[in-house]
Amino acid sequence: MGQGPVYFDNGATSWPKPEGVYGAAEQYLRTGGANPGRSAHARSLASERLLYESRERIAMFLGARKTEEIVYTLNATDSLNMAIKGVLEAGDHVVYSPFEHNSVLRPLYSLRESGMITTTMLSGKGGDVVNADEFDRAIRPDTKLLLCTHASNITGRIMPVQAIAAVAASRGVLFLLDAAQTAGAIPLNLQEIGADMAAFTGHKSLLGPPGVGMLYLREGVSIKPWREGGTGSRSDEEKQPSFMPDYLEAGTMNTPGIAGLNEGLKYINDTGVETIRNHELKLCQKLLSGLEQIPGIKIFRGSSLENYVAVVSFVMEGMDSGELGFILEEGYGILCRTGLHCAPQAHRSIGTFPGGTVRFSLGCFNTEQEVDHALQALSEIAARL
Ligand SMILES: Cc1ncc(COP(=O)(O)O)c(C=O)c1O
Incomplete structure (x- = not known):
């Protein structure tokens, strides 16, 4: 990293x-x-x-x-x-x-x-x-x-x-x-x-x-x-x-x-949009399979990678999303967005209104090591609950 x-x-x-x-x-x-x-x-x-x-x-x-x-x-x-x-x-x-x-x-x-x-x-x-x-x-x-x-x-x-x-x-x-x-x-x-x-x-x-x-x-x-x-x-x-x-x-x-x-x-x-897309999909796949292993994490996303851009919203049971975002930044240097993301009706549709979610949105310069770091951070936070 x-x-x-x-x-x-x-x-x-x-x-x-x-x-x-x-x-x-x-x-x-x-x-x-x-x-x-x-x-x-x-x-x-x-x-x-x-x-x-x-x-x-x-x-x-x-x-x-x-x-x-x-x-x-x-x-x-x-x-x-x-x-x-x-x-x-x-x-x-x-x-x-x-x-x-x-x-x-x-x-x-x-x-x-x-x-x-x-x-x-x-x-x-x-x-x-x-x-x-x-x-x-x-x-x-x-x-x-x-x-x-x-x-x-x-x-x-x-x-x-x-x-x-x-x-x-x-x-x-x-x-x-x-x-x-x-x-x-x-x-x-x-x-x-x-x-x-x-x-x-x-x-x-x-x-x-x-x-x-x-x-x-x-x-x-x-x-x-x-x-x-x-x-x-x-x-x-x-x-x-x-x-x-x-x-x-x-x-x-x-x-x-x-x-x-x-x-x-x-x-x-x-670089090519396809190359960027493939890189982001690969990171998403790694992130999603890692998140699925962490107890208490609920992901708001279907199983197919292709139907999604590199945005992953989730909550951790027993922890407010805003608090989780704060711990990720303070404890692990991970910057993400929490809450309603300026789209309240969408949160109503997926059942996360008004608390919202934690959103990781990946970009073309993110790396696998960064995803590993985030998964490690979330595992540690979940283990303390
Ligand atoms: C789907 C969607 N539409 C519109 C906007 C507004 O973009 P901007 O803040 O650049 O005007 C955003 C920004 O997050 C968005 O995600």
Whole structure:
């Protein structure tokens, strides 16, 4: 095991980052620094090129049809708010899974409370997964939008999003995918999935710094911008430019963050998503078989490895999850996340509300020795109970 803590909180944000990520953000701040697309001088043009190159890399990586279908945002929360508040109008109905993050639940709540929309949350009776038929059955004449996370941030369960997108297409409604937990962690192709809109965050498995996200908007899907202002284009007009991505990208972008994300993507492309996935699955397998041997540990996950991302939630009988997280950090240098993980309905579905779980979320830089260390720590803690 290396120096420093064992970082098992990659589902919240990945750490460490590939070396190039630190270097690119620093280099931009020290030697670039200019506002992209605003001025005609060399540094501004170089910043603009960086934004374009990174957008192209992202579009290719995610399987978008066109570069302009990718809009830079702050994070997945920003992207989800933009999509939800940008498409919904008075009288619309939305169907969503119980495994959604608060970045979906809260915007829907506020629109519902204001009387603008109605919603249906699926029952979650199918265990840790929702199926496309449930979405189909919940669609009404006033339904505008189906919404589902690609993988639960609590159980790690990958949802059948391609089938849900097919239901949306056949019923003439939109499908918004929350890919915060999957982009960079599993192979993902937007055209194959068939989503109309998708939310991404740069700082988790895409290995970029915090502060950059992306919204994918399939060409032809129209939304209202929730932010308008300077774009460096059509500056003589008071009206927001109607072409993408300027239509949705007012204000100065997080260029150092995008420079870092660009390097995160290069690292993933060079390593290969499949290689990263296989490494994480191997660690998960080791972790799961070790956890099963420890008395009092209950794991909230099915038996198949392939249907899950590298997120493992568990509780230890007789110990509060928050307390267990504290002991893991204080006694063993293991950093993880405990509690409700911003997804209370998901915890209700798996029966762990309100206490929550301990969540180990593994990343591409974790090692087998770190998993061994965590298993040893948990065995010792369990033996003291
Ligand atoms: C499934 C899911 N959606 C959305 C988000 C929000 O991501 P961000 O905090 O980057 O906006 C998260 C973050 O944990 C998540 O796990």
